[in-house]
Amino acid sequence: MQVLVIGAGVIGLAVARAAARAGHDVIVAEAATAIGTGISSRNSEVIHAGMYYPTGSLRAQFCARGNRLLYEFCESHGVAHLRCGKLIVATTEAERTRLEAIFAQGQINGVEGLELIGGNAARGLESELRCIAALASPATGIIDGHAYMLALQGDLEALGGAIAFETPVERLTPMLHAWRVHFGGREPGHLDVDAVVNCAGLSAQAVARRIEGYPATRIPKQVLAKGNYFAFSGRPAFTRLIYPTPVDGGLGVHVTLDLAGRMRFGPDVEWIEHENYDVDPSRAASFYARIRTYWPGLPDDSLAPDYSGIRPKLTGPGEPAADFVIEGPAEHRMSGLVNLFGIESPGLTSSLALGDEVVSYLDA
The missing domain is CATH 3.30.9.10 (D-Amino Acid Oxidase, subunit A, domain 2)
Incomplete structure (x- = not known):
């Protein structure tokens, strides 16, 4: 399966690596000129343990598991951490x-x-x-977040994946068992892929609004x-x-x-x-x-x-904190599409666990 991941922040890179490890042909579309220039470059670089999050929430599930996976990854890949x-x-x-x-x-x-x-x-x-x-x-603990993202990129590329920089996604059109993705940037054009994962961070909602036929009511504020x-x-x-x-x-x-x-x-x-x-x-x-x-x-x-x-x-002042949102085909009824919304703290800690989870959605 050819998979397009939108966004080369820590979540996009972790998802792309997990998809490549699962045997998929992976391309990452990144609007900027380098990896991790958005949310991923402006956090506290803390490896969270996961004690704050409500029972049964995605945050609780992925942070606790992600914590263990992240320490193991740092040890095996030589990523600086403490x-x-x-x-x-x-x-x-x-x-x-x-x-x-x-x-x-x-x-x-x-x-x-x-x-x-x-x-x-x-x-x-x-x-x-x-x-x-x-x-x-x-x-x-704490981690060198950029070194971590470089290690994820290295794994992705070693598995045959690639990152297309300066490649903003302008429109996504569903086709029979496929997606046509229209790009802007220096080399505008389109690419047909089997599946798309929206990991665009601050731009996730904007990307979702560019998906033809996607239910607007499913796009959170x-x-x-x-x-x-x-x-x-x-x-x-x-x-x-x-x-x-x-x-x-x-x-x-x-x-x-x-x-x-x-x-x-x-x-x-x-x-x-x-x-x-x-x-x-x-x-x-x-x-x-x-x-x-x-x-x-x-x-x-x-x-x-x-x-x-x-x-x-996804929620404002005085409102209960929202959980991570992962919208797959079971939710929106569009095959080969996964949207991630509201992936904030503890996103970095949860990234490897989230990557594995999202890949399980691709065949749904």
Whole structure:
């Protein structure tokens, strides 16, 4: 089967690799000039453990499995990573109750090694920390996201797959047992394929609207949640990732480390109407206030705007967080087509598990 994957971010590459491993002839159409230039280049590069997500959700299913697959992949492919662990901290009694709920959910989700500890034990691990309780997650880590995507690309190409850059998809026309895909870009034209997988990230809904005959009612709304990051100017104060209890739309302004030893904070949640990646320096005030609830030693004037990313959410402020959406032929009744919507955090961690799942849809 010839499969076209739309989008060469981490999800598209993982799907393409899985399809090639299953014996399919795979082409990836990418509108940009390189892999991973969208959502995949603007995240915290955290390998999540999966304790937050509701029982039975796709996020819970794919994050827990994806975590194990991703560590195995990094080891076998030489992708730089660090299983540094993280602490989710409670600074009030209300947050302690929330922490206990997260612990219980993590156990249901099969997250390995979770442990509730007291404030003194947490400070024994991270002396700069102030909290009354913490949830320790040894399965959480960090990864070189770009190196990971390069490894996925390498596997894909070794299996005979290819990526066509500067190749935006302008229209998809269903044919008898096939799809005609019309391309723009430097070399416009069309290609007939057996199956199409839409992994276009922020553009997934726009691509779906270009599918002739696709039910418009099956295209979910998209809500843009911008996450801003601020860099810390001094030496890292922590050896683990430090997370507050979650907030509406995200996991809270947390301590993120990278493999180069730098420390930064973010993301916050900024609901926006249009895509833009400018970081407003004035947002630092809210960062100082939030961070000092668990790190009172944060010095003045130590944060500088760093970068931002945008999550393609399916629900907005005050609404329950939506799950990943995978729309295959069983849902929309169009053979050889799979649409992925709302693949945000923990998308990177879930990518290998998602890839395997999507390939199982192709023969439906």
